[in-house]
Amino acid sequence: MKEYVAFDLETTGLSPENDQMIEIGAVKIRNEKIIGKYNCIIYPEVPVSDFVVELTGISREMLSKGIPLKDGVEGFLDFSEGFPVLGHNIMFDYSFMKIAAKSVSRSFEKKGVDTLVLARKLLKGLENKKLGTLCSYYHYVNEAAHRAYDDALATAVVFEQMKKEFPREKELFEPKQLQYRVKKQRPATQKQIRYLKELVKYHKIKDSAKVDGMTQREASKEIDRIILNYGVMKK
Structure with missing residues (x-):
């Protein structure tokens, strides 16, 4: 080589x-x-x-x-x-x-x-x-x-x-x-979707990614991104 x-x-x-x-x-x-x-x-x-x-x-x-x-x-x-x-x-x-x-x-x-x-x-x-x-x-x-x-x-x-x-x-x-198979991504869970929508609404985020159709990985990353930039929801 x-x-x-x-x-x-x-x-x-x-x-x-x-x-x-x-x-x-x-x-x-x-x-x-x-x-x-x-x-x-x-x-x-x-x-x-x-x-x-x-x-x-x-x-x-x-x-x-x-x-x-x-x-x-x-x-x-x-x-x-x-x-x-x-x-x-x-x-x-x-x-x-x-x-x-x-x-x-x-x-x-x-x-x-x-x-x-x-x-x-x-x-x-x-x-x-x-x-x-x-x-x-x-x-x-x-x-x-x-x-x-x-x-x-x-x-x-x-x-x-x-x-x-x-x-x-x-x-x-x-x-x-080199052999690596990318795992098939599963759809986001209802729990993820619900929590993500609540975060978007709580922080009044207008530019958030579209929730419907997200994979579990995408939803998890979007939740992390929002918390990183806006913080968690306070009770």
């Missing part, structure tokens, strides 16, 4: 169905050289915990100035079109992106390579196979760990170093089809 897009996401949590990406970072590589970069912070539609803010270093002010999820996702899909992908524990990021792509009526079917899988096969002597550990092993300083672009670049560096260290393992470095 001589050309590819290494990418990484920062998210509000670990569930691709219920959480949201807040940063997309990617670097396009051809013959070990950077030929393109993509990075954006996304305005969160769900609450972001203090833990995530502290871990990533993405401040609430930065989040408040983020771009809409739709714009960030479509930008990345255009950037990565026609290229296989690379990631560390890639199925985590792939699942988030595939769900997000479907939400904007786009496809994200990719071949790819996972540096975590490679490390487990090739670097068995390491204490663990975290990206930071691999960076230390290859004497690479990741200036901003847990930021999407910097982690994507670090993943690309580690991948290229692995190829040099294990030149006979060419098959391991070839991209393979």
